[in-house]
Amino acid sequence: MNQTNRTEIATLGEFGLIKHLTQDFKPKNKSTQYGIGDDCAVLSYPSEKEILVTTDLLMEGVHFDLTYVPLKHLGYKAVMVNLSDIYAMNGTPRQITLSVALSKRFCIEDMEEFYAGVRIACEQHHVDLIGGDTSSSLTGLAISITCIGETDKEKVIYRNGAKETNLICVTGDLGAAYMGLQLLEREKAVFKGEKEIQPDFAGKEYLLERQLKPEARRDIIEKLAQAGIKPTAMIDISDGLSSELIHICTQSNVGCRIYEEHLPLDYQTALMAEELNMNVTTCALNGGEDYELVFTINIADHDKITQIEGIKLIGHITKPELGCGLITRDGQEFELKAQGWNPLKEENEEI
């Protein structure tokens, strides 16, 4: 948080604050008829488009830790995780609403930082900020974003379309965001209270970037369209590969086999896992927050998909009775388990 320049939010008031923070956001999409400034935003989509809607609520202390997450990065990431859901339906994001509740700990300069990150994410993905809500909170920061996107009717990709013999593909690499989180948490613990010492992240920049500044995979959606490949099922990886694959298999009523040796891993992820004495395959399967895409394709698209950089084949879809399994390097088979969110795992403080 900004300690040098500190302007209290009360100096602007609610309406003044909203105006101040959103004045540089100008709607650019044709579908945005009217943005901020009325009871509702007004959108206009042609009838051949399906409209996609996704939403996320991020709470300080649960989803982010401002000890090590800069507010600008937080704004960027909060938008990005929503865009990722739109791309996972094979859509194009067009608009977001952004609601923020903040305690008196935050000043106008903090919110400027946060909105600067939001703006960069919006500009990179040609998304309009069309509305929201700003209010106070007794403790901490709460952020709610709803993203609206579009896709042609015949192009929507659900989780439930995977078929037996389909191939399973994953983009980028896995587990790095989780390793980045472990690294930040470790350095936070080590250096707590010792202001002179700066944590040493040399050689681990990629892990930090994956945790602090994830990128929604618009490039992949574009490349698949160019190659004429329409995945049969798709989902983005927010809770970890295992959890997402189980969603696809359950909803498609199929099973799957993926291969440990084909899981895409970055060198830094493997090194960091070793340093922390963790199993890197477990990190790749359950790490979460990678915001990569996992999707299934018809076997006929095999040759086309191998031409596209940044996509890796990791396995195939099976009959439902075979369940969801991982084949290890030494040929053993393990059942995939979803981790999911569980409030009991959090160190919640009661009020």
Place this chain on the structure above:
Amino acid sequence: MNQTNRTEIATLGEFGLIKHLTQDFKPKNKSTQYGIGDDCAVLSYPSEKEILVTTDLLMEGVHFDLTYVPLKHLGYKAVMVNLSDIYAMNGTPRQITLSVALSKRFCIEDMEEFYAGVRIACEQHHVDLIGGDTSSSLTGLAISITCIGETDKEKVIYRNGAKETNLICVTGDLGAAYMGLQLLEREKAVFKGEKEIQPDFAGKEYLLERQLKPEARRDIIEKLAQAGIKPTAMIDISDGLSSELIHICTQSNVGCRIYEEHLPLDYQTALMAEELNMNVTTCALNGGEDYELVFTINIADHDKITQIEGIKLIGHITKPELGCGLITRDGQEFELKAQGWNPLKEENEEI
């Protein structure tokens, strides 16, 4: 909160909880192609419709106090305040997303109560629950709702269409929700800790209902359409009549005069204001949370509007240089002032 039956949320986990709470919500609108269960909801609107989007973030301790607000009422009201924004654009609400973050203080039975209120509101207004997010919070309850609606392109009503000589109309009565809040706050203070004594709300039921169970004015939108009246500007009253009228006048570049003697007041509101030694006109102007509609119409619609029950003429639009004024019963003129939200007014606790 439910103290007799208490099932911890962890017994279901995230996905189990969402499924449990949303299983009774079945999409009914034609525009809802796909609801809960994928990365995004999928909507399909005909191209002659404009799509309306509004969102609200409600924080425990700031927007609601669970000491006296039952969770079922809270669920109902959280939906209603969003529907009100859609009606204020002359639209029909169709879908909502609902995100909830909750601390371990809450159990499954609490969430069932909350969702029961959400469901009643959705059913009454034929709105589909299409998605959302459920997660944990370190302290208290946070609720974020986004509502999506539709209206014919030529029927959207903005805040900026008021013209000189237009008449100003308001629905229902004003100030009762604020009086209800004062009453609840007073009884909370008086009876704190004394379990045997029940607060006495006899004769004040209307005030409580207006605070705890506001109703979005779909009926008015329908009546205006039937009468062939299209307001030139419209807004819903969430922050108080003064604040909303100033929005209309600023955005329409006009002024206004409203008359104290024409402000619609319920008998209970007047009585309660007297009991609390407050000026009832101030309550009506600045009370907030009435969720009534204030709108302007062409003078040619005067006779038609007086035929509609539940709508009152309170003044007229003027040249911008005259500003926004209230004419009191004794003929004096006062400038209208917006109160708005100001975080400094809250008794915020720092973390």
